[in-house]
Amino acid sequence: MTRALLVVVSLAVGVAPAGPAQAAPPAKLAASLSRLFGPGTRVDSLRVDSNVVLRISRGDSLLGFAQVGNVIGKDQPITFLVAVDPADRLKDIDVLVYREPYGGEVAYEPWRKQFRGKTAADSLRVGKGIRSISGATISVQAVTAGVRRILGDLTAWHQAGAIR
Amino acid sequence: MSDRLTWGALPPAIRTLARWITIVQLVGYTTSLVFVWWTTRLVPIGIAGHYRGTDPEGSEAAMQFAKSFSEMLTITHTHLLSMAVIFVLTGLGVALCALSSERLKRFLIAEPFAALLVSFTAMWLMRYADPRFAWLLEASSGVLAVTFYVQSYLILRELARAKGAA
Numbered sequence: 471m472t473r474a475l476l477v478v479v480s481l482a483v484g485v486a487p488a489g490p491a492q493a494a495p496p497a498k499l500a501a502s503l504s505r506l507f508g509p510g511t512r513v514d515s516l517r518v519d520s521n522v523v524l525r526i527s528r529g530d531s532l533l534g535f536a537q538v539g540n541v542i543g544k545d546q547p548i549t550f551l552v553a554v555d556p557a558d559r560l561k562d563i564d565v566l567v568y569r570e571p572y573g574g575e576v577a578y579e580p581w582r583k584q585f586r587g588k589t590a591a592d593s594l595r596v597g598k599g600i601r602s603i604s605g606a607t608i609s610v611q612a613v614t615a616g617v618r619r620i621l622g623d624l625t626a627w628h629q630a631g632a633i634r
Numbered sequence: 635m636s637d638r639l640t641w642g643a644l645p646p647a648i649r650t651l652a653r654w655i656t657i658v659q660l661v662g663y664t665t666s667l668v669f670v671w672w673t674t675r676l677v678p679i680g681i682a683g684h685y686r687g688t689d690p691e692g693s694e695a696a697m698q699f700a701k702s703f704s705e706m707l708t709i710t711h712t713h714l715l716s717m718a719v720i721f722v723l724t725g726l727g728v729a730l731c732a733l734s735s736e737r738l739k740r741f742l743i744a745e746p747f748a749a750l751l752v753s754f755t756a757m758w759l760m761r762y763a764d765p766r767f768a769w770l771l772e773a774s775s776g777v778l779a780v781t782f783y784v785q786s787y788l789i790l791r792e793l794a795r796a797k798g799a800a
Contacts, residue, residue: 571708575699580690602696604673604684 523575541616573609590625642796678768721746727789
């Protein structure tokens with residue numbers, strides 16, 4: 471990961487409406503973006519109202535968009551990333567910071583991969599397209615609702631030309 | 635033996651307290667068994683899956699992942715300490731019963747504590763050594779539950795007799 475990527479990511483996290491207590495560590499966010507979109511990408515911060523959207527590109531080609539979100543689990547915020555490709559299909563999600571003592575299984579690959587390829591038109595509800603996790607029901611519900619909201623926002627903003 | 639303290643010799647208010655503690659514990663213990671049935675179906679394969687995880691692609695039901703070391707420690711200390719308190723209360727209740735067999739009384743008092751240690755040892759062995767230890771866990775937990783219901787029955791029966799004699 472490049473220093474430039476870290477700087478842009480730091481800027482994006484710093485102005486996120488979630489507030490500093492719920493922000494993702496810049497290094498974690500940079501590592502997540504690198505995992506999802508590959509190394510050597512350019513990350514720009516775009517603003518839509520009070521939201522910060524990350525645009526990821528390589529050279530002249532757009533690779534996708536991403537946004538950091540926060541939802542409340544049992545009583546702590548869960549900080550996660552939603553990444554979409556240029557066709558508004560969900561590329562992947564990443565749990566950046568999990569603060570609760572229980573329910574951290576929402577960060578596990580077998581659960582996260584259920585979201586890949588979904589669009590805003592798909593059912594992103596627990597029990598209808600998304601399976602739950604035994605012992606992590608609250609976190610599953612919270613993260614699923616958060617992903618659904620961000621995917622809907624990113625799709626709407628992209629289709630409206632607010633992000634490009 | 636007549637020189638021993640029994641429920642009949644205790645004030646009615648203490649017997650009322652004991653009766654209601656026993657009833658509430660019966661409801662609580664039964665609820666916990668329903669919870670275990672709900673999460674494991676009370677079969678060894680379900681118990682092993684609950685702690686060791688199951689194949690995420692194996693079914694459409696809720697995913698089950700292996701319990702972490704930290705979760706295992708939490709489960710162990712919370713259950714051991716709270717269940718020890720339950721069996722201290724029922725053990726005291728049985729100790730105050732006028733059973734004809736002193737040996738049976740002592741067995742009923744001591745058995746749950748031994749079963750608790752066996753159960754949680756089996757739980758760790760099942761998680762980290764071999765899933766077949768689920769059979770030992772199920773057997774010792776079953777004996778524990780039966781002992782609890784026998785203890786509760788004896789206490790409530792003795793309290794009813796003491797009330798009738800008063």
